[in-house]
Amino acid sequence: MNDSYLNFVNSPFGARLARSLGLPKPEVLRRYRADQPEFDGLIAIGAGREPHLLDALANLVTSIGVTSVAHESAGLWVPLANRHGLMTGRFEPAESGSHGKLTALLFDASGIEDSSQLEPLHGFFHDTLRSLGKCGRIIVLGRPPEACATPRQWTAQRALEGLTRSLGKEARRGITANLVYVEQGAENGIEATLRFFLSPRSAYVSGQVVRIGVRDGADALPAFDWNQALAGRRAVVTGAARGIGASIASVLAAQGAHVIGIDIPSARDALDSTMRQLNGTALAFDIAAPEAPAQIAAALDEQGVDIVVHNAGITKDKTIAKMTDAAWQSVIDINLSAQERIDDALLAAGILRDGGRIVAVSSISGIAGNLGQTNYATSKAGVIGRVQSMAPHLRARGITINAVAPGFIETQMTAKIPLTIREAGRRMNSMSQGGQPVDVAQTIAWLAHPGSAGVSGQIVRVCGQSLIGA
Ligand SMILES: NC(=O)c1ccc[n+]([C@@H]2O[C@H](COP(=O)([O-])OP(=O)(O)OC[C@H]3O[C@@H](n4cnc5c(N)ncnc54)[C@H](O)[C@@H]3O)[C@@H](O)[C@H]2O)c1
Structure with missing residues (x-):
């Protein structure tokens, strides 16, 4: 999505006008x-x-x-x-x-x-x-x-x-x-x-x-090339058809991973196209369907997987008095319970290999809470609890689990937010602008890196130091 204010104040005329009126001038970030x-x-x-x-x-x-x-x-x-x-x-x-x-x-x-x-x-x-x-x-x-x-x-x-x-x-x-x-x-x-x-x-x-932290087998980091750190690794990314998920798939692939992208059957065309560009594999599953964990495990079984990124998520915003039971339940189920069921299936069968990485996408709403998002914030706070509770259990297998908590990221999800609330979300951080999907993707790639073996149980906000929940 486009941040027209940032583009304007970084044009020669806009920069002069912003200076003379004393308007804030967000920096064009070096990516x-x-x-x-x-x-x-x-x-x-x-x-x-x-x-x-x-x-x-x-x-x-x-x-x-x-x-x-x-x-x-x-x-x-x-x-x-x-x-x-x-x-x-x-x-x-x-x-x-x-x-x-x-x-x-x-x-x-x-x-x-x-x-x-x-x-x-x-x-x-x-x-x-x-x-x-x-x-x-x-x-x-x-x-x-x-x-x-x-x-x-x-x-x-x-x-x-x-x-x-x-x-x-x-x-x-x-x-x-x-x-x-x-x-x-x-x-x-x-x-x-x-x-x-x-x-x-x-x-x-x-x-x-x-x-x-000190990792188990302290000096036994697998060999890797810093420019292709994920070469030879297989990564599952849920919600990979568009937005942040498509960017995660692309960044992991650029570092050498073979990506298996999952998205709902109705997003099949977009998923196929994203995966084709990355030489990845597309799996059209609804992650919340009861049979999904077994189907995903079966699809991965032969070669296993090294990295699991739980990115798929939805919002169904309403104040709690107006929120239907279905809106509550679907958000909890897709954003939180499905992750638990999929990880259980992959871990029990050893499909997620020892030394593997789990990265989940939470949200600053899960840290700070948000008006109209009781269901969403509950699910995203639950993701944080999952990371913190599972990290010690996975340690002996050398598997790390972490979460990223994005703030305002420019995607189709945030494009739906009413203008004034959207502008507030964009500007109320130290960078005075929203982030890009690639900012979340790069953070996930660091957590998925073979050299990040000592980083587990962490929640890393990708929010430009948002004032919300700081
Ligand atoms: N955009 C933001 O500002 C922001 C902020 C904080 C957290 N997040 C989180 O980041 C993640 C990605 O968000 P986004 O902005 O890219 O959203 P998006 O709506 O653009 O993309 C989400 C993807 O998940 C897929 N998906 C939804 N339900 C699914 C299901 N049951 N099974 C399989 N796939 C499913 C969708 O089809 C879609 O492709 C979500 O977990 C979201 O909660 C986003």
Whole structure:
């Protein structure tokens, strides 16, 4: 769908008019394109006391081939970078007057154990934020508060959330800010997540807190190529005929997966056409039909599957006093219960292989609730419960389960919303615009990545840091 306001204020005349009238000017977000470098420019590294993640960061910087500068808070970075043969220098605040010198700011706060040690965060972002260019990236790294040894350490690590979310709201200009908590021992498993948060693939993901845990068989990540990370993998995507589902199918296929797209029989033509373009397989099933789990299991049985994306969903909005029993029941059944039945069938028969990935599509309505959406918000909150409750049970099999919670995404579903409510949904976030289906799809591709083995039980909002439910 088209955001005409964003297009207008980014035209030469519209930009002048917006400036003179003081109107907000949403940035045209930089999104991933295969014909443009994914990582470039200069990143500034800062650190608190005794940072534990600098070695892992050095591996990352080497692997993605960017140049780094050390802020004075990260004095340890310079010898480390020299040891790794990385080009580095020191960040000089005095030289930083102009916007746009830096493409990312990374701060290792993992060693902070007390609130009195938080000051280097102020020093680093005070000095560097104005030098961060449009659509730049901010990543703060810490330790999961709940795993901290002392209440003071827990307190200081929890404080990082307030900082990161505020940076996202202050930075604007298409800049994202996210917090990654790395469990002790999970240092080798951070690259896929940091690549995602540094990349234009995460254009509409901001203000999020993600935890990376120790995976079972810590050093046994399967080999993969970063450019074709899903090569040789099979992925099921429900609701794949159009909208977000079609985009998920396309992004997974672009990373090498064979996609099996499922949609209702009445969407067969659109599904066939989407799958044909991707060399995928089309299955016309209603996922809520009683026989669907067995049919899907039978269709996948021979070769099994590595990735299951539960995307199909519907809305039947009415205030609860006016909502029919059928409208309640169909939304719960398609958006939530069908997922449970399908996963049960695939897991019981071992069709979803060990080391597999389940990603479900929730919604910020499931986090915040929404007027006229008691059925929908119930189903989407249930999806969150499913992810959180199943993650520990699937761990021994190396299977991860996560959810994305989209905010306002430009699709046929949101095109149906009345104009004034639609405009509010679009603008009430740090990016002042709606997201695109590809933003949800790229986030799912990160969660489905072989390198995301330590990311499980997480709910990641794809909402441009929406104020709703924040
Ligand atoms: N668009 C948004 O802003 C937004 C926000 C939050 C969450 N979501 C969620 O994202 C997902 C995709 O939404 P969308 O905007 O692309 O919607 P959409 O209506 O454009 O697409 C949904 C797809 O699911 C299919 N589907 C519906 N019922 C099915 C069934 N019983 N069996 C098989 N397929 C079925 C539809 O035919 C359709 O192809 C949904 O779960 C939705 O709740 C969307």
